[in-house]
Amino acid sequence: MPKIGMEPVRRKALVDAAMRVIGDHGSLTVTMSEIAKQAGVSPALAHHYFGSKEQLLIETVRSHLQRLRDSVVTELGAAKTPREKLSAIIRVSFQADQFAPETIAAWLAFYAEAQRSEETRRFLVIYARRLRSNLLANLKALCPGEDAERVAEGAAAMIDGLYIRQSLRSAPISIEASIALTEDYINALLAPLSQKAAPSKGQIK
Amino acid sequence: MPKIGMEPVRRKALVDAAMRVIGDHGSLTVTMSEIAKQAGVSPALAHHYFGSKEQLLIETVRSHLQRLRDSVVTELGAAKTPREKLSAIIRVSFQADQFAPETIAAWLAFYAEAQRSEETRRFLVIYARRLRSNLLANLKALCPGEDAERVAEGAAAMIDGLYIRQSLRSAPISIEASIALTEDYINALLAPLSQKAAPSKGQIK
DNA sequence: TTTTGTTGATTGATCAGTCAATCAAAAATA
DNA sequence: TATTTTTGATTGACTGATCAATCAACAAAA
Numbered sequence: 001m002p003k004i005g006m007e008p009v010r011r012k013a014l015v016d017a018a019m020r021v022i023g024d025h026g027s028l029t030v031t032m033s034e035i036a037k038q039a040g041v042s043p044a045l046a047h048h049y050f051g052s053k054e055q056l057l058i059e060t061v062r063s064h065l066q067r068l069r070d071s072v073v074t075e076l077g078a079a080k081t082p083r084e085k086l087s088a089i090i091r092v093s094f095q096a097d098q099f100a101p102e103t104i105a106a107w108l109a110f111y112a113e114a115q116r117s118e119e120t121r122r123f124l125v126i127y128a129r130r131l132r133s134n135l136l137a138n139l140k141a142l143c144p145g146e147d148a149e150r151v152a153e154g155a156a157a158m159i160d161g162l163y164i165r166q167s168l169r170s171a172p173i174s175i176e177a178s179i180a181l182t183e184d185y186i187n188a189l190l191a192p193l194s195q196k197a198a199p200s201k202g203q204i205k
Numbered sequence: 206m207p208k209i210g211m212e213p214v215r216r217k218a219l220v221d222a223a224m225r226v227i228g229d230h231g232s233l234t235v236t237m238s239e240i241a242k243q244a245g246v247s248p249a250l251a252h253h254y255f256g257s258k259e260q261l262l263i264e265t266v267r268s269h270l271q272r273l274r275d276s277v278v279t280e281l282g283a284a285k286t287p288r289e290k291l292s293a294i295i296r297v298s299f300q301a302d303q304f305a306p307e308t309i310a311a312w313l314a315f316y317a318e319a320q321r322s323e324e325t326r327r328f329l330v331i332y333a334r335r336l337r338s339n340l341l342a343n344l345k346a347l348c349p350g351e352d353a354e355r356v357a358e359g360a361a362a363m364i365d366g367l368y369i370r371q372s373l374r375s376a377p378i379s380i381e382a383s384i385a386l387t388e389d390y391i392n393a394l395l396a397p398l399s400q401k402a403a404p405s406k407g408q409i410k
Numbered sequence: 411t412t413t414t415g416t417t418g419a420t421t422g423a424t425c426a427g428t429c430a431a432t433c434a435a436a437a438a439t440a
Numbered sequence: 441t442a443t444t445t446t447t448g449a450t451t452g453a454c455t456g457a458t459c460a461a462t463c464a465a466c467a468a469a470a
Contacts, residue, residue, distance in 0.1 A: 004435065006449060026320025029234060031425060042451050047427060105320045111372060112317040115231025115310045125375040153378065154363065154386045161366025167316060170330040173358065181359045188393040209469060211415060236459060247417050252461060 007049065011059070013039040014046055018060040023102025028057060028109045054117065061110050061123050068127070071095065072134065082141035086186060089134050093159045094178045104167045132156045139186075143193040151189045158182050212254065216264070218244040219251055223265040228307025233262060233314045259322065266315050266328050273332070276300065277339065287346035294339050295387045298364045299380050309372045337361045344391075348398040356394050363387050 017039035021030045032053050036043040050056040075088040097103060114121035132152050139148035162178045173181075222244035226235045237258050241248040255261040280293040302308060319326035337357050344353035367383045378386075 004448065010449085027317060032427085033425080043426085044428085044451055045449080048450080051427095053426065108313075108317050108320065111369060112232060112313050114373065115313065121373065125373050128370060128373055128375065150386065150389065153382075154390060157366035157370055157386065158359065158363045158390075159366065160369050161362035161364065164316060164365050164369050165333060165362055168319065168326065168330050168333055170333065177358075181355065181362065184355065184394065185359060185363075185390060188396075189389065191393075192396075209414065215415085237461085238459080248460085249417055249462085250415080253416080256461095258460065 010039070010041060010045065011049055013041070014049065014056060015060050015063050018056055019064060019106060020102070022060070022109055023100075023106040026105040026109065028113050032056075057113070058117070058119050058123075061113075061120055064106070064110075065123055065127050068092070068098065069130070072130075076134070082138040085138045086135065087183065089131070089138075090155075090159070090179055090182045093131075093182075094162075094175050096175065099163075099166065099175055099178070101166075101169065104163055107163065108167050128156070128160075131159070139190075143190055147189070147193050151186060154189070155182060155186055158185055215244070215246060215250065216254055218246070219254065219261060220265050220268045223261055224269060224311060225307070227265070227314055228305075228311040231310040231314065233318050237261075262318070263322070263324050263328075266318075266325055269311070269315075270328055270332050273297070273303065274335070277335075281339070287343040290343045291340065291391060292388065294336070294343075295360075295364070295384055298336075298387075299367075299383045301380065304368075304371065304380055304383070306371075306374065309368055312368065313372050333361070336364070344395075348395055352394070352398050356391060359394070360387060360391055363390055 014035060018030075018035045021034050021038050022028060025034075032043045032046050035056070036046045039046070046056060050059065071092045072089065075092050076085055079085040079088040092098075110120060111124060114124050135155050136148055136152040139151050142148070143151070159182060162173065162181065166172060166178075219240060223235075223240045226239050226243050227233060230239075237248045237251050240261070241251045244251070251261060255264065276297045277294065280297050281290055284290040284293040297303070315325060316329065319329050340360050341353055341357040344356050347353070348356070364387060367378065367386065371377060371383075
């Protein structure tokens with residue numbers, strides 16, 4: 001079977017497998033064997049390409065955030081006005097695949113891992129900063145800078161909070177409701193600050 | 206040294222030690238030895254009293270949430286009006302000891318664990334429900350029930366979100382700023398709904 | 411003497427990581 | 441084209457370390 005140029009194929013297969021196994025398992029305490037099995041290769045091969053389990057996990061976070069970033073870039077390009085761009089950012093955050101239980105479980109596991117792995121932490125910090133600054137840039141077009149900072153901080157927190165609450169799977173909130181809550185927050189805070197923004201009247205459920 | 210009536214003393218020491226070790230380590234992958242050492246006893250004793258590592262961890266979550274609950278009850282008792290009670294709930298959530306990096310790290314670890322341990326999950330669900338219903342009960346005194354539901358959901362999400370963002374320790378938000386953001390959210394959403402509530406003008410930083 | 415508290419030593423299982431060996435395609439050579 | 445050499449892909453078997461859990465034994469109180 002051995003053909004040349006397998007490396008990128010295997011790396012991708014292993015990273016994808018890791019994401020799936022972590023999501024199912026809901027934790028980073030997964031074995032290399034499980035991941036390798038899911039990817040259809042031997043554990044030894046995973047070590048061959050990634051050197052260590054930690055490195056494989058780091059690549060997995062990286063790839064996951066990269067995909068998320070791509071979605072944001074695409075959606076932001078399609079949106080015209082700052083307000084539309086804000087909605088686009090929110091929409092991407094709650095995209096169906098992002099909001100799937102396994103994805104959320106994996107996400108959570110990475111946050112926990114970031115407490116120990118400096119490199120994992122760095123990736124998540126980059127994500128958090130990007131979310132905040134994307135929100136901030138567009139909010140600044142709609143209200144004074146100081147207020148924009150607050151609202152960006154609050155909206156980012158709300159998005160992350162809706163995620164983490166989802167992970168408990170008790171009284172799960174729908175994607176639409178999550179989007180509506182975040183939109184409402186922005187509308188409500190913007191209402192008294194801007195001329196054009198209409199008062200909040202979002203629908204939930 | 207063995208004296209009688211040691212059991213409750215040891216149990217508490219072990220649970221407290223577990224909390225500390227988990228907080229420092231930022232993960233539940235801590236050894237019984239570490240916990241026992243921190244508590245000043247042998248690993249065998251930890252097993253003697255708790256039967257298994259999992260059970261010790263579960264007791265640790267339980268004790269942690271119990272303490273949080275006690276704080277809420279106390280503060281709620283001191284508050285008079287519904288609006289004051291809302292502020293009390295928020296204040297407790299961001300209490301200094303709750304907002305300490307190690308506490309947040311431990312909290313996060315428990316959330317991750319809840320993906321695997323049904324019992325851990327149950328405790329966290331209870332906490333989430335209680336937070337939500339405490340908020341809801343008091344919001345209902347200030348606005349129509351339907352709106353109260355939304356605001357309670359949003360406020361709970363924002364509180365949890367501020368927590369999780371804190372765990373990354375990049376651009377940490379102060380306790381006061383976290384409280385202000387949550388208060389602002391409630392004020393802003395309540396403003397157009399209630400007669401008495403004043404429009405948001407909270408100070409941050 | 412019985413009961414409660416306590417530990418050191420040990421066991422058994424689990425896993426990350428290593429290594430030597432194999433296999434088949436590609437490249438070099440005849 | 442046919443043959444040999446090289447090289448990347450791949451694995452099974454093994455190792456060493458870690459750790460939860462057990463147990464037999466001992467010490468002090470009742």
